[in-house]
Amino acid sequence: MTSESTSTAPAAAPQRGAWQPFTPQGVAAFARAGWGRLLAMLMLMGLGAGLVMMWFVRGAWFPPVDKAVAALPFSGEIAGGRLLMNIQGPLPLAGNRYLALAIDLDHRGTETPPADLQIELGATNLHLRGVLGYVEVPYPPAWYLPLNQRQAVPWWGAWKQAVLAGVWVAGTVGLMFIWIFLGLLYVPLARVVAWLRGVELRVSAAWRLCAASLMPGAVIMTAALWAYGWGLIDLVRLGLVAIFHVMVAWVYVPLSVLCLPRNNQSGKPPGNPFETAKGR
Secondary structure (H helix, E strand, C coil), X not given: CCCCCCCCCCCCCCCCCCCCCCCHHHHHHHHHCXXXXXXXXXXXXXXXXXXXXXXXXXXXXXXXXXXXXXXXXXXXXXXXXXXXXXXXXXXXXXXXXCEEEXXXXXXXXXXXXXXXXXXXXXXXXXXXXXXXXXXXXXCCCCCCEECCHHHHHHXXXXXXXXXXXHHHHHHHHHHXXXXXXXXXXXXXXXXXXXXXXXXXXXXXXXXXHHHHHCHHHHHHHXXXXXXXXXXXXXXXXXXXXXXXXXXXXHHHHHHHHHCCCCCCCCCCCCCCCCCCCCCC
């Protein structure tokens, strides 16, 4: 005779895999996922954001740079920390609503076309001007840069595509590091919310959750840059979106922690949220 044993323990609810960071439940799933899953998602998001950055640079900044290089004098260079160029007065080179370039040895600022970003080459430094003022950048003494049509035009033509690729790679890698670092800064917030709710949340799990919580804001910022590149919003509105997109994570972190299951069945309160826990 065959005896069958039956278990009265309830079956564990299936856990959804971490595959999207756009809802609080989706963000919470990354607390239970591994670092490989998180890094893969961050890389995918970074590649998309970097692609939009590359598209913006190519469409908004490269056209005036192309015209400015072609409008350079026949002789000129930056050497020994100085711009050596024989010109009479300021020389506007090119510009659009996004970027304007000019040569003004005395930095009088009267001939630079209006733009969201103005680059003005002076005798010993360059000025970067925007809505918040300007930054003065001196020429390095060891720096040599030919600023004449004969040398600059072929150099720019040969390296333009490499610069674009560099923007994509630097944007992707840079954003990934920024997201990971910001995720670490938000860990105390996630741990406090978990402690108040009675949920055990290790530091490593909180770090993954917080890094994933930055993705909705990143999508908003990427869309805003795309809209700015198409002229749908101006620089001021882009700046407002930049401030708002940081605040999105402040909402997603506590909401995502609230979506975590209560896996502490001992009846004891969880540990101090500021006490370092050994992560997975």
